[in-house]
Amino acid sequence: MFITMKNATKWRYFTSVISLVLLVASLVTIGVRGLNWGLDFTGGIVTEVSLSSSVTSHELGTALDTALHQDVSVIAAGEPGRWVLRYAIPESDTAPDVQAVLHQLDANVQVLNTSMVGPQVGQELADQGGLALLIAVLCILGYLSYRFEWRLASGSVFALAHDVIFVLGFFAATQMEFNLTVLAAVLAILGYSLNDSIIIADRIREVLIAKPNASIQQVNNEALAATISRTLVTSGTTLMTVGALWIMGGGPLEGFALAMFIGILTGTWSSISVGTVLPELLKLKSEHYLPKPIAEEP
Incomplete structure (x- = not known):
């Protein structure tokens, strides 16, 4: 040595x-x-959704990143088909709704809850x-x-x-x-x-x-x-x-x-x-x- x-x-x-x-x-x-x-320091939106268990996190991330023009964090919520989405507050008021974006992947998508972490x-x-x-x-x-x-x-x-x-x-x-x-x-x-x-x-x-x-x-x-x-x-x-x-x-x-x-x-x-x-x-x-x-x- x-x-x-x-x-x-x-x-x-x-x-x-x-x-x-x-x-x-x-x-x-x-x-x-x-x-x-990260959003822990800058603030942002946390949304929990439920959709078909056949939809993967990669498919979710790709669809949301393209629609919202930002990197969206996709986290498994512990049950099949339930995901927690974390993303920054869109700068434009014309940004598409998350449910509308995910409707393209699963027609039965549900938004369970949405909360906002303010910059303060x-x-x-x-x-x-x-x-x-x-x-x-x-x-x-x-x-x-x-x-x-x-x-x-x-x-x-x-x-x-x-x-x-x-x-x-x-x-x-x-x-x-x-x-x-x-x-x-x-x-x-x-x-x-x-x-x-x-x-x-x-x-x-x-x-x-x-x-x-x-x-x-x-x-x-x-x-x-x-x-x-x-x-x-x-x-x-x-x-x-x-x-x-x-x-x-x-x-x-x-x-x-x-x-x-x-x-x-x-x-x-x-x-x-x-x-x-x-x-x-x-x-x-x-x-x-x-x-x-x-x-x-x-």
């Missing part, structure tokens, strides 16, 4: 450069293209989601400042920012819908990436104390060698679960599963690369964790 080789330090620096390039590219993409906010509600959800993200970040920063010396904690903080920004950059680049489920995935990514970073940082601290004369490069390589198998096994099994959710969860969970899949990959990558390289650049030394002598003079 590469972390036991003599060129492990070069590999870590090389992957950190790649991470930095991807980070800058993600920030540029977010600034230029922005996120495709969407703005409130956006504010609450941003507040939840801010509180989570502040709690993480408080924990890291208590648990580790700031040079070592900086690697974990940068790794967290790297993972979240990369996921946001991916959604900005692909213009996939960013809704509340994706925001929940971002919060979950924070916790998962923090777990990986803390395990490696804790091992670095232990080696620093046990081998005060070793160089910081040697300490980081040894810490990674001791934790890499655990990290890969944990990430691999989690990726299998998220991958199954991505494949079998359908459209409603696609954004959540995809964000989690990317976040787990980048979380594992960043904790190994930038999570160890940044403390080196900040001149982390064993002296920062050795007990300080107490002066005998009063």
Whole structure:
């Protein structure tokens, strides 16, 4: 495994450069293209319909997308033939009625209920989601400042920012819908990436104390060698679960599963690369964790 080789330090620096390039590219993409906010944040219309069970979600989506001139989210309601449709409020008053559009697919179509999410509600959800993200970040920063010396904690903080920004950059680049489920995935990514970073940082601290004369490069390589198998096994099994959710969860969970899949990959990558390289650049030394002598003079 590469972390036991003599060129492990070069590999870590090389992957950190790649991470930095991807980070800058993600920030540029977010600034230029922005996120495709879902109806949870922008407001829209939610309609539940019932029609023949022989009509597929693809047929529904194609007919509605063409008639309403927008992407319509089609979600199975749990019973055969019942669907929940989510779409933005049409800008034109001459937009066709949903029941009239679906009448072409099934003459017995029924609109069970229709509700509207106003932009005020969407703005409130956006504010609450941003507040939840801010509180989570502040709690993480408080924990890291208590648990580790700031040079070592900086690697974990940068790794967290790297993972979240990369996921946001991916959604900005692909213009996939960013809704509340994706925001929940971002919060979950924070916790998962923090777990990986803390395990490696804790091992670095232990080696620093046990081998005060070793160089910081040697300490980081040894810490990674001791934790890499655990990290890969944990990430691999989690990726299998998220991958199954991505494949079998359908459209409603696609954004959540995809964000989690990317976040787990980048979380594992960043904790190994930038999570160890940044403390080196900040001149982390064993002296920062050795007990300080107490002066005998009063």
